[in-house]
Amino acid sequence: MxxxxxxxxxxxxxxxxxxxxxxxxxxGTSKKILSHLEQQLPLISNYPTPNADVLTQKVAEFHRLNSSQVLITNGATEAFYNITSVFWGKKAAIGIPTFSEYEDACNKSVLKIRYYDRSEVVNISFTEDLVFLCNPNNPNGLSNSVSEIEKLVKGFPNTMFVVDEAYIDFTFKIESCVSLLERYTNLIIVKSLTKLFSIPGLRLGYILCSPQIGKKLQQSKMPWSVNTLAIEAGKFIFENYKDLLxxxxxxxxxxxxxxxxxxxxxxxxxxxxxxxxxxxxxxxxxxxxxxxxxxxxxxxxxxxxxxxxxxxxxxxxxxxxxxxxxxxxxxxxxxxxxxx
Known part of the structure; x- marks a missing residue:
């Protein structure tokens, strides 16, 4: 869409x-971020690093993960298209109502889609290769706890669960599922920096996953998809996270x-x-x-x-x-x- x-x-x-x-x-955007980006403007005369390596390492350290588990993307939306390309021609399940780009990304990669009621996700059985779960959900704010999501990930080990946490910082009801990555390889977490720090025009998000799936995603990702100013904004945010939150x-x-x-x-x-x-x-x-x-x-x-x-x-x-x-x-x- x-x-x-x-x-x-x-x-x-x-x-x-x-x-x-x-x-x-x-x-709106923090004045500190805007001031920092003004100072970085001369950098646009050079290409950005193909894989946003420095930012990747900062994100990994922030979440206490290995850099092989992090992939920086041009907003969360690029992440969904990147993920579905790895599952080309397979099957997916999408809880509705929800963010429309899951469906569009699946269609582009010719995945057969089954729609389920987002509010009933904990009561549904999954045989699909890929399941999309926005948590908290857009547009209604519906959410599931870490334990509920762990039950799904553990119960259906042959299914890859994509948990979109773009709005996780806009609620106190639930916590992030990042801790589950230590125990499960069939989990991909997508995060966004554009909502919380009000920088949607820069397009900046990232994927957290197992090293195995991270390697596959990296192989299908387009180089230089994240621009220099977005990378610099991300580096500044993670260097000053508490002050900017x-x-x-x-x-x-x-x-x-x-x-x-x-x-x-x-x-x-x-x-x-x-x-x-x-x-x-x-x-x-x-x-x-x-x-x-x-x-x-x-x-x-x-x-x-x-x-x-x-x-x-x-x-x-x-x-x-x-x-x-x-x-x-x-x-x-x-x-x-x-x-x-």
Whole structure:
């Protein structure tokens, strides 16, 4: 899906007051990161290292893994296409509703797909070669514990589980599954730096896995896929991780209050989430028209969630912003709810 994701403000010639469509850190990119990148601009006159070696080592040290277990990618999305290319022509299972790029990556590598209910993953048997599991899930924030995922990985040793942890830092409900890599080789973890540190334009993610699968993924990966500024941003982040880490307690508090306010509006039902984003079910199938109304009338951008497989025009997704911006959205939704 090239088009249809969140943050599609480029489709509107509108000076938006607030963007609720993209699940990234709401305060924007750290000034420290921006300042560092300004100093690195002269480096763009040279090619980046083909495999982002220095950054690879920093990520490995951060997660207490070997560098052979790390693969830096051009955002998490490249990781999914890289993974499916290794499983060309085989079978995959995808829990829905979820991020659409799993499906697109599978289709590109001619994998036969079985869709399952994401909420029932712990009760399902898998015979597929590859299983995709977004944790916490996009778009509804649904999550599974490390012990639940370990049960799956242990119970189906012939299946490779791809756990997408792009939003793991946006919740306190669960922990990362990185510790499982020590005991299981049929686990691939995909992570993203773009959401937490608000650098989606740089495209920076990485894969954590066993050395065996890491070697196969490396062989299928395109060289120089990660640009110099993205590599430099990643190095700076891992060198200053604690200082740059946003205070998620604050944002999750904002989101909890926003969910309560939206749920109190007639015709809107919030599907509770313990992340910074959540789904809203509309009484009437008006997702597209509501999005356009908010954009053109109030200069606010939300995510029409109807193009998630398993959802329809009854669903929108909202990512919390600051209290002031959240109030703009609540007031706009209240006005929309009383329109004739």
């Amino acid at each position: 090239i088009y249809g994701h969140g943050d599609d403000g480029y489709r509107y010639n509108i000076p938006f007051k607030a963007n609720f469509s993209s699940n990234i850190w709401h305060e 946003p205070d998620m307690t604050i944002l999750l508090g904002y989101c909890k209050k926003l969910q309560q306010q939206v749920n109190a509006i007639k015709g809107l039902t919030v599907i509770p989430s313990q992340t910074n984003y959540f789904l809203v079910q509309l009484e009437k199938p008006d997702a597209s028209s509501l999005k356009d109304y908010l954009a053109h009338t109030h200069h606010l951008l939300i995510r029409d969630a109807s193009n998630f497989r398993g959802l329809d025009q009854h669903y929108i997704r909202i990512a919390s912003q600051s209290p002031e911006k959240n109030e703009l959205l609540v007031n706009a939704l209240q006005q929309w709810s009383i329109l004739p």
